[in-house]
Amino acid sequence: MPYLMKDDPQVARIIQDEESRVENTLNLIAAENHAPRSVLEAQGSIFSLKAAEGFPGNRFHAGCRHADALESLAVSRAKDLYGADHANVQPHSGVSANLAVYFSVLDVGERILSMKLSHGGHLSHGDAASMTSRCFNFQHYGLNLKTEQIDYDELENLAKAFEPRMIVAGASSYPRLIDYERVAEIAQSVSALLLVDMAHIAGLVAARVIPSPVPHADFVTFTTYKTLRAGRGGIILCKQKYADRINRSIFPGGQGTPSLNLIAAKAVCFHLALADDFVQLQKDTLINASCFAAEFERLGYRMVSGGTENHLVLIDLRSKGLTGALAEETLESVGIIVNRNVIPADPERPEVSSGIRIGSPAITTRGMLEPEVRQIARMMDSAMSNIENAQILKQVAREVQDLCKQFPIKK
Numbered sequence: 262m263p264y265l266m267k268d269d270p271q272v273a274r275i276i277q278d279e280e281s282r283v284e285n286t287l288n289l290i291a292a293e294n295h296a297p298r299s300v301l302e303a304q305g306s307i308f309s310l311k312a313a314e315g316f317p318g319n320r321f322h323a324g325c326r327h328a329d330a331l332e333s334l335a336v337s338r339a340k341d342l343y344g345a346d347h348a349n350v351q352p353h354s355g356v357s358a359n360l361a362v363y364f365s366v367l368d369v370g371e372r373i374l375s376m377k378l379s380h381g382g383h384l385s386h387g388d389a390a391s392m393t394s395r396c397f398n399f400q401h402y403g404l405n406l407k408t409e410q411i412d413y414d415e416l417e418n419l420a421k422a423f424e425p426r427m428i429v430a431g432a433s434s435y436p437r438l439i440d441y442e443r444v445a446e447i448a449q450s451v452s453a454l455l456l457v458d459m460a461h462i463a464g465l466v467a468a469r470v471i472p473s474p475v476p477h478a479d480f481v482t483f484t485t486y487k488t489l490r491a492g493r494g495g496i497i498l499c500k501q502k503y504a505d506r507i508n509r510s511i512f513p514g515g516q517g518t519p520s521l522n523l524i525a526a527k528a529v530c531f532h533l534a535l536a537d538d539f540v541q542l543q544k545d546t547l548i549n550a551s552c553f554a555a556e557f558e559r560l561g562y563r564m565v566s567g568g569t570e571n572h573l574v575l576i577d578l579r580s581k582g583l584t585g586a587l588a589e590e591t592l593e594s595v596g597i598i599v600n601r602n603v604i605p606a607d608p609e610r611p612e613v614s615s616g617i618r619i620g621s622p623a624i625t626t627r628g629m630l631e632p633e634v635r636q637i638a639r640m641m642d643s644a645m646s647n648i649e650n651a652q653i654l655k656q657v658a659r660e661v662q663d664l665c666k667q668f669p670i671k672k
């Protein structure tokens with residue numbers, strides 16, 4: 262970063278510190294990943310500067326020849342990768358993508374049925390703290406508290422009683438697959454549209470290692486920086502008949518000029534996602550998550566829902582006498598980055614929580630496999646069981662450093 266060093270050494274230093282933090286810690290945040298350097302190069306490219314309101318072939322600024330080529334390529338790659346009729350690659354984020362879908366086909370105040378945040382849903386699915394809840398009339402379905410999996414019968418009953426105009430499926434901390442066929446059937450039976458928000462699992466779906474919602478849903482949204490590892494941003498896929506409404510909802514509806522640099526990164530990622538090594542990466546991501554669940558169970562922890570079918574596990578820490586907040590803080594002190602997470606019917610406040618959410622994407626991208634996963638689980642157990650033993654914590658921190666050195670982040 263020679264120019265940044267010269268113009269603003271203070272910011273340059275903070276960026277270098279962050280690079281070093283990422284290299285020297287184990288990232289188990291289920292919503293994050295390491296992106297290939299090529300994706301970051303595209304994000305930092307000259308396209309950051311181009312104003313290009315509109316869509317390829319129909320812009321409100323001149324000089325868009327290359328912008329058009331880039332966006333058209335990204336759109337056609339997105340459609341091919343996911344087998345979608347239409348793709349809009351302009352959303353700045355997952356939340357922007359969801360807002361655009363709601364406003365494309367619904368009037369303010371109309372009814373939407375979605376999963377509740379405290380059971381694994383997302384803020385932008387109508388949580389009281391999100392402005393989405395002030396624009397639309399949301400009701401929420403949840404988990405069966407015995408199985409800790411989606412209660413499809415409850416979902417059906419709520420749909421019949423509430424008669425929503427849209428049903429939203431998709432979650433942020435749900436370790437199970439979602440039965441899209443069943444949800445689509447329920448949506449059809451009450452004439453509701455179906456939006457699937459596959460933010461977390463878009464990479465797994467792209468590699469076809471878990472079922473795709475695309476054939477079953479009217480709209481599919483996702484963020485690009487999670488399992489997909491395409492850097493920041495959002496995408497909307499939809500059936501052809503909604504293509505114009507979705508485009509207008511993004512521009513001029515809810516956004517101005519698109520971030521063409523992010524679109525460049527998305528295009529790169531869609532290209533890389535077709536390669537065999539990406540498919541293998543996503544397979545290993547699933548295997549590693551299952552391995553985490555098995556190993557933590559062996560160490561005496563309870564897995565919410567009894568295990569995992571995707572890239573994350575949710576661990577109930579109550580039997581260990583720990584809160585999520587204390588576990589998160591202790592693990593960060595030894596270089597292991599996780600986030601505290603509410604578990605279903607959590608007795609603690611969300612800021613404290615009784616669980617932690619662990620994701621396998623980033624360590625799998627570093628090349629770690631089952632032996633390393635077992636080692637990490639043991640290190641975590643060691644730290645969480647000895648939160649006041651400075652000597653043991655120091656030992657674990659050293660082991661974390663060694664493992665990071667052994668598996669440098671690939672460029």
Ligand SMILES: *Cc1c(COP(=O)(O)O)cnc(C)c1O
Nearest residue numbers: 354355356383432433458460484
């Ligand atoms: C992460 C996530 C989002 C939000 O994406 P941003 O890019 O942070 O706006 C939306 N929906 C779900 C289900 C998510 O997990």
